[in-house]
Amino acid sequence: xxxxxxxxxxxxxxxxxxxxxxxxxxxxxxxxxxxxxxxxxxxxxxxxxxxxxxxxxxxxxxxxxxxxxxxxxxxxxxxxxxxxxxxxxxxxxxxxxxxxxxxxxxxxxxxxxxxxxxxxxxxxxxxxxxxxxxxxxxxxxxxxxxxxxxxxxxxxxxxxxxxxxxxxxxxxxxxxxxxxxxxxxxxxxxxxxxxxxxxxxxxxxxxxxxxxxxxxxxxxxxxxxxxxxxxxxxxxxxxxxxxxxxxxxxxxxxxxxxxxxxxxxxxxxxxxxxxxxxxxxxxxxxxxxxxxx
Numbered sequence: 001x002x003x004x005x006x007x008x009x010x011x012x013x014x015x016x017x018x019x020x021x022x023x024x025x026x027x028x029x030x031x032x033x034x035x036x037x038x039x040x041x042x043x044x045x046x047x048x049x050x051x052x053x054x055x056x057x058x059x060x061x062x063x064x065x066x067x068x069x070x071x072x073x074x075x076x077x078x079x080x081x082x083x084x085x086x087x088x089x090x091x092x093x094x095x096x097x098x099x100x101x102x103x104x105x106x107x108x109x110x111x112x113x114x115x116x117x118x119x120x121x122x123x124x125x126x127x128x129x130x131x132x133x134x135x136x137x138x139x140x141x142x143x144x145x146x147x148x149x150x151x152x153x154x155x156x157x158x159x160x161x162x163x164x165x166x167x168x169x170x171x172x173x174x175x176x177x178x179x180x181x182x183x184x185x186x187x188x189x190x191x192x193x194x195x196x197x198x199x200x201x202x203x204x205x206x207x208x209x210x211x212x213x214x215x216x217x218x219x220x221x222x223x224x225x226x227x228x229x230x231x232x233x234x235x236x237x238x239x240x241x242x243x244x245x246x247x248x249x250x251x252x253x254x255x256x257x258x259x260x261x262x263x264x265x266x267x268x269x270x271x272x273x274x275x276x277x278x279x280x281x282x283x284x285x286x287x288x289x290x291x292x293x
Contacts, residue, residue: 020197023171033183047090051118068098107161128202155234164189171197218253230256
């Protein structure tokens with residue numbers, strides 16, 4: 001049986017005191033232990049940003065990618081060895097900005113990977129510019145008069161792109177977040193878990209207290225098997241900062257979950273066993289080059 005300390009390195013986190021990344025880090029480790037996984041049993045793919053500093057403090061097989069490119073790297077890993085759980089650790093900037101196209105196509109292909117989005121509405125590592133999830137009118141040093149665009153809603157985007165598991169958590173509730181992470185990893189298919197978190201240094205509006213006053217969990221009567229109902233529920237989020245949205249509540253939990261064949265299921269090359277376990281005959285490279293002209 002794995003223990004929490006098995007997933008911790010000798011290094012200390014470098015996040016700002018009070019950063020939501022501490023809660024997400026703890027929730028992920030709790031989930032891995034609850035699933036009886038060990039560091040050798042799972043692969044993490046990290047983006048660039050404050051979220052990816054977890055690379056130094058989470059002990060497991062890990063890759064740090066180019067900004068926004070976690071999902072295609074995770075897809076490559078799953079293609080080579082589809083017996084390994086693969087988890088993407090990414091931010092709202094990298095996943096929904098630079099890497100937004102990868103989220104869309106990863107979801108429609110239904111690769112069996114888990115995407116955990118650290119969602120704080122800013123690019124924290126590069127000093128707080130607005131990210132694609134920043135609400136309209138949100139002010140930062142790069143947008144002193146307020147953001148003029150409407151934000152991306154990660155959940156509605158994932159739902160429309162055919163993701164088979166769509167959920168939202170909150171870094172300030174570690175027990176519930178741990179359960180959501182475990183459910184996302186256990187789901188066979190493309191799982192998107194958007195985690196709301198405060199950025200204590202650059203986002204002084206959407207604070208820990210701001211979230212606590214607004215978040216609530218979907219009730220037991222809610223059934224996550226209706227994509228239209230999930231889409232409507234996902235729209236319950238303030239997208240404009242004005243007097244009409246200040247008291248709007250924000251739902252948490254599993255919005256949608258369904259089963260359909262994964263991308264890996266359709267690859268005849270790995271029907272018998274993973275590519276990583278297969279032996280290949282010598283290939284005449286010179287003949288291939290000559291054939292291609």
